[in-house]
Amino acid sequence: MIQCVSGLLLFCLAVPSLLAAAPSKKIDYNRDIRPILAENCFSCHGPDSASRKAGLRLDSFEAATAARKDALPAIIPGKPDESETIKRVFTSDEDDIMPPAKSKKALKPEDKEKLRQWIAEGAEYQLHWSLLPPSRPPVPEVRQSGWVENPIDHFVLARLEKEGLKPNEEADRRTLARRVTLDLTGLPPSPTLLETFLKDKAPGAYERLVDQLLSSKHFGEHRARYWLDAARYADTHGIHIDNFREIWSYRAWVIDAFNKNMPFDQFTIEQLAGDLLPNPSLEQKIATGFNRCNITTSEGGAIDEEYLVLYTRDRTETTSQVWLGLTAGCAVCHDHKYDPLSQKEFYQMSAFFNNTTQPAMDGNKKDTPPIVVVPKAEDRKRWEALPEIINSSKKRVEDRRAAAKEDHATWLRAVRPEAILGDLPLDRLQFSAPLNDGELQTIQSILNGYPKTLTLTNKPVVKEGIISANAFVTSKEIVPVILEAGDFERDQPFSAGVWVRISDEDKEGSILAR
Secondary structure, X not given: OHHHHHHHXXXXXXHHHHHHOOXXXXXXHHHHHHHHHHHHXXXXXXXXXXXXOOOXXXXXXXXXXXXXXXXXXXXXXXXXXXXXXXXXXXXXXXXXXXXXXXXXXXXXXHHHHHHHHHHHOOOOOOOOHHHOOOOOOOOOOOOOHHHOOOHHHHHHHHHHHHOOOOOOOOOOHHHHHHHHHHHHHOXXXXXXXXXXXXXXXXXXXXXXXXXXXXXOHHHHHHHHHHHHHHOOOOOEOEOOOOOEOOOHHHHHHHHHHHHOOOOHHHHHHXXXXXXXXXXXXXXXXXXXXXXXXXXXXXXXXXXHHHHHHHHHHHHHHHHHHHHHOOOHHHHHOOOOOOOOOOXXXXXXXXXXXXXXXXXXXXXXXXXXXXXXXXXXXXXXXXXXXXXXXXXXXXXXXXXXXXHHHHHHHHHHHHOOHHHHHHHOOOOOXXXXXXXXXXXXXXXXXXXXXXXXXXXXXXXXXXXXXXOOOXXXXXXXXXXXXXXXXXXXXXXXXXXXXXXXXXOOOOOOOOOOOO
């Protein structure tokens, strides 16, 4: 579920300290050994070939256990006393001790013992923590088992007992409600919510409070903040004049995903490749806004190719950091010295983001293409129905045109120019509709030289105008009736003229006012 896995990704640094609270019989490389080696050894015996001393690497099992030309292997699994590393760590000889005195580093006695125990247990290396499948650690034993109410309490109490501390008394209900509400929604509890919880004396009251908070829209709003930070979401472009960016629909999608408790695999796929799914929905296209949150520019003098590379690099680094837990940016210039990522692999991954149709310059616009039109929720049903309605309307027009072709061809073969000229209104108005004061429900008009009565569905009115004594007030419902002068298609142009007579008394009359 999103709230669990994303919490692991975003707060990964807290995991080792949490696991360390549980007593462990076996040394764990990632938890116990890697920090010691990274701090004291890898600068000279790590992945950086330029700074490596004596051709020795301690960052991989193969290199550390390999036979050496003039010395024993640095690490002999199961035999710490025969391992050169242990000899150098425990020696008092200033010429042989590791780390050397000139490095200004020294191992603590407990760190030395951890190294000895680790090698004795087989010197097992581990991949980077983010590449290991998560597993439940064993629940530690505690002395005050009566205090424990859930498995997490075992870890908390085990650490307290190790430090010689006692747990506090359970907080009162008001404090508990405030803590859990702030944690799940980022807001203090409302008076109504608090009073309901205080009055609920039945077993499971706290669990019901949690369920209520999880069903609140504020839960998604609060938890999404952390994800949006990782996704570098912003409502502005981020560079140059930092103009407004309209990408809030992606923010709304993330909030909705948390509130729906979307499975994390689906949450991942839709953000990285939602538009590539078979028949993607509008929501799946919106989800890909994750890779449109990067900073963009339209500054004069900026070089297109440079910024296209910058955008690609940003997306590669962000994807690596968020989903792989790796600081991939180091591999832009060289093989990563600490995380398992080579420079070649970085650019292989960046190729996925190097084929965008997004222009290098954003034009200082709120919606740089390519874009997806996102209607409001209340308009979504109508919006989705419009394509079919448009296609159906176009088909009716085409059918009508096809059906009339034969009749038109027959008429065209028989008609003579004199007959056509006789129908043209050369000496009379094509359409006349006097709008006189008084009753305007019906208009006695002249259409193509013939009288015609127009009945208006909505009665127009004549009232005092903004800058004139009288103004004819119309609407979009009335105008189509008034302009009923011919049979026009929506894309067929026509013109209309209006004669306006202003009385002699109205010296300041206006022709058109809005």
